[in-house]
Amino acid sequence: xxxxxxxxxxxxxxxxxxxxxxxxxxxxxxxxxxxxxxxxxxxxxxxxxxxxxxxxxxxxxxxxxxxxxxxxxxxxxxxxxxxxxxxxxxxxxxxxxxxxxxxxxxxxxxxxxxxxxxxxxxxxxxxxxxxxxxxxxxxxxxxxxxxxxxxxxxxxxxxxxxxxxxxxxxxxxxxxxxxxxxxxxxxxxxxxxxxxxxxxxxxxxxxxxxxxxxxxxxxxxxxxxxxxxxxxxxxxxxxxxxxxxxxxxxxxxxxxxxxxxxxxxxxxxxxxxxxxxxxxxxxxxxxxxxxxxxxxxxxxxxxxxxxxxxxxxxxxxxxxxxxxxxxxxxxxxxxxxxx
Amino acid sequence: xxxxxxxxxxxxxxxxxxxxxxxxxxxxxxxxxxxxxxxxxxxxxxxxxxxxxxxxxxxxxxxxxxxxxxxxxxxxxxxxxxxxxxxxxxxxxxxxxxxxxxxxxxxxxxxxxxxxxxxxxxxxxxxxxxxxxxxxxxxxxxxxxxxxxxxxxxxxxxxxxxxxxxxxxxxxxxxxxxxxxxxxxxxxxxxxxxxxxxxxxxxxxxxxxxxxxxxxxxxxxxxxxxxxxxxxxxxxxxxxxxxxxxxxxxxxxxxxxxxxxxxxxxxxxxxxxxxxxxxxxxxxxxxxxxxxxxxxxxxxxxxxxxxxxxxxxxxxxxxxxxxxxxxxxxxxxxxxxxxxxxxxxxxxxxxxxxxxxxxxxxxxxxxxxxxxxxxxxxxxxxxxxxxxxxxxxxxxxxxxxxxxxxxxxxxxxxxxxxxxxxxxxxxxxxxxx
Numbered sequence: 001x002x003x004x005x006x007x008x009x010x011x012x013x014x015x016x017x018x019x020x021x022x023x024x025x026x027x028x029x030x031x032x033x034x035x036x037x038x039x040x041x042x043x044x045x046x047x048x049x050x051x052x053x054x055x056x057x058x059x060x061x062x063x064x065x066x067x068x069x070x071x072x073x074x075x076x077x078x079x080x081x082x083x084x085x086x087x088x089x090x091x092x093x094x095x096x097x098x099x100x101x102x103x104x105x106x107x108x109x110x111x112x113x114x115x116x117x118x119x120x121x122x123x124x125x126x127x128x129x130x131x132x133x134x135x136x137x138x139x140x141x142x143x144x145x146x147x148x149x150x151x152x153x154x155x156x157x158x159x160x161x162x163x164x165x166x167x168x169x170x171x172x173x174x175x176x177x178x179x180x181x182x183x184x185x186x187x188x189x190x191x192x193x194x195x196x197x198x199x200x201x202x203x204x205x206x207x208x209x210x211x212x213x214x215x216x217x218x219x220x221x222x223x224x225x226x227x228x229x230x231x232x233x234x235x236x237x238x239x240x241x242x243x244x245x246x247x248x249x250x251x252x253x254x255x256x257x258x259x260x261x262x263x264x265x266x267x268x269x270x271x272x273x274x275x276x277x278x279x280x281x282x283x284x285x286x287x288x289x290x291x292x293x294x295x296x297x298x299x300x301x302x303x304x305x306x307x308x309x310x311x312x313x314x315x316x317x318x319x320x321x322x323x324x325x326x327x328x329x330x331x332x333x334x335x336x337x338x339x
Numbered sequence: 340x341x342x343x344x345x346x347x348x349x350x351x352x353x354x355x356x357x358x359x360x361x362x363x364x365x366x367x368x369x370x371x372x373x374x375x376x377x378x379x380x381x382x383x384x385x386x387x388x389x390x391x392x393x394x395x396x397x398x399x400x401x402x403x404x405x406x407x408x409x410x411x412x413x414x415x416x417x418x419x420x421x422x423x424x425x426x427x428x429x430x431x432x433x434x435x436x437x438x439x440x441x442x443x444x445x446x447x448x449x450x451x452x453x454x455x456x457x458x459x460x461x462x463x464x465x466x467x468x469x470x471x472x473x474x475x476x477x478x479x480x481x482x483x484x485x486x487x488x489x490x491x492x493x494x495x496x497x498x499x500x501x502x503x504x505x506x507x508x509x510x511x512x513x514x515x516x517x518x519x520x521x522x523x524x525x526x527x528x529x530x531x532x533x534x535x536x537x538x539x540x541x542x543x544x545x546x547x548x549x550x551x552x553x554x555x556x557x558x559x560x561x562x563x564x565x566x567x568x569x570x571x572x573x574x575x576x577x578x579x580x581x582x583x584x585x586x587x588x589x590x591x592x593x594x595x596x597x598x599x600x601x602x603x604x605x606x607x608x609x610x611x612x613x614x615x616x617x618x619x620x621x622x623x624x625x626x627x628x629x630x631x632x633x634x635x636x637x638x639x640x641x642x643x644x645x646x647x648x649x650x651x652x653x654x655x656x657x658x659x660x661x662x663x664x665x666x667x668x669x670x671x672x673x674x675x676x677x678x679x680x681x682x683x684x685x686x687x688x689x690x691x692x693x694x695x696x697x698x699x700x701x702x703x704x705x706x707x708x709x710x711x712x713x714x715x716x717x718x719x720x721x722x723x724x725x726x727x728x729x730x731x732x733x734x735x736x737x738x739x740x741x742x743x744x745x746x747x748x749x750x751x752x753x754x755x756x757x758x759x760x761x762x763x764x765x766x767x768x769x770x771x772x
Contacts, residue, residue: 058405058441058442061438061441062435064416068416068431069428069431069434072423075423076416076420076424079413079416079417080420080735086413086417093406094410097406098752098755100402101398154736158735302428306431309506310432310435313435317438321439321443324446
């Protein structure tokens, strides 16, 4: 049953990174568009993401609930040492969610739209930035446990763990990844050739920046002997996953050129799946790396009775949710591939 | 401000706001689908307009509820890491089911909001029904988790170690049913009166009367019936608390001394220092009867509990008085509405509409007071008689700043949501005139 639980954990992580990524990315693309194109982008994002927007953030709730039920010790370190960036991430999600709904549900379309837009873009940057920083903090090897050294200062315990170049780079990487996902996603939804070219351009820019940031992280991590990066480089499977994700870029570009929108979308999803798996393969189950040791997620896993019940609950819940979500996406033609 | 106080206050403020968003998001879909049903049945345009207006309300509150719920699911861990470390696996069951129910709700809402003219009519309406049912389900499941904090079960606790965990037994703890019943009814009373009140005000001011009268009728029938049932559920809850959490009962009645045939105190000002309640109305033996069904039953006083296990008295007592007082008033007003169905001339009187306008905020005040009773009344425990709140709080100092941030966000949020709703109503009235 632990396998079932872990499957759902990674499955929700993947879907959150992908779907929320597309969602955040929409805002980022909007931010980097000329004011003429902003309105168009905004309409397209709403049309595409609107129906599943409500469902998106629930993946992170599922993720967090599975963590605290099944891996309580792990969750404990996560919430105590990364309190500040998690709070800032929540702030981003809150700002963004509200701006989104207000943009579309304010009965009067007037001046206030300007401030909603500004908030929306701010939230779209803050959320992925701090989400990335949180992940960077977990694996960056900078967390100082106060159980090991009671004389640590506030800064050493609660700030140094995540406020460092490595974490910021990961944060930046996720921002670019979001833009990459969204651009590829939007290509399939462009109304006219002008819009199509716009998203295509964004897609190629973000791909280039994504690859460069990825390399930068590896180089920085290698020279600063960050355990996560070293393990990543030494792990054959991770390298294979990254290698494939690099190779997938070629057919991705081809499909974009040939206007095979559905395939482009699938390949972009595969890309994300490969990146998430590469990161996981490098380190699972030691997903927390502190300044002194690596902590396994499976240490202090909840008792069998809990895992069994949780696994059953996830299977039952999943059998309701997944077909529902599939039909939702299908009804609104988010999945054009299966038509 | 001490870290513990700041953390408790932050939790309280987040929940006070979240409860309002969540309850509206839970109950309004029912109003919406009734109106939608009427539209399908009668094809009167006014019902379609109303359905769409309420739909926007549902969407706004669903999203605010979802966002503040996301923040809350993290906050539990951020503020109370020790609690979550031990309680997480035990009460994970209702939370994971709640996640599932919420997900179903979100999917159904996606279908509903974007399904006009795209889905078959009946199926589209049915997705609205699913929104309502799954919303109530998630409410009940979350309350079941809270019930566990009042009535911990499904584990053995020895020398600070939790073992023999049975998540199902924890979910079906002794308090879940009474609490879930009371809360669900409260959500219907509070939202029903709030929605009815807003529409009653529009009728009172003579704006777009046809639509607002129809809206009022749908909301108030739920509210009236729930308000009349609520005292029964309240009695079940009181008896449950009397048996399970005698210290809470003593605090909500502000009884310091143990006595047989204890009187019921109504109102009064609590003097915590001298352990007295001044200016109260006393009904002899009534408390013993209400709590135990026996006029001579013994009611334990606060002084029978160790000093460090007593909840704050004044705040719990006042909150309880407010809840019961308003609850009674709303039951009477609910009855007035039901009678007005028989005595139709009442509804021609403007004072009738003014009365219901004035009731609009009361349900929510009572609902918040009820949460203060159950949460503050459980103090100093976070898990009743197992873990104290002060042992659960985060070791990170400076929660005060987090408190300020969250409070400002929620205040801004509430202002903006109210402002948006006001604009919706304004536009609605303009379009019809």
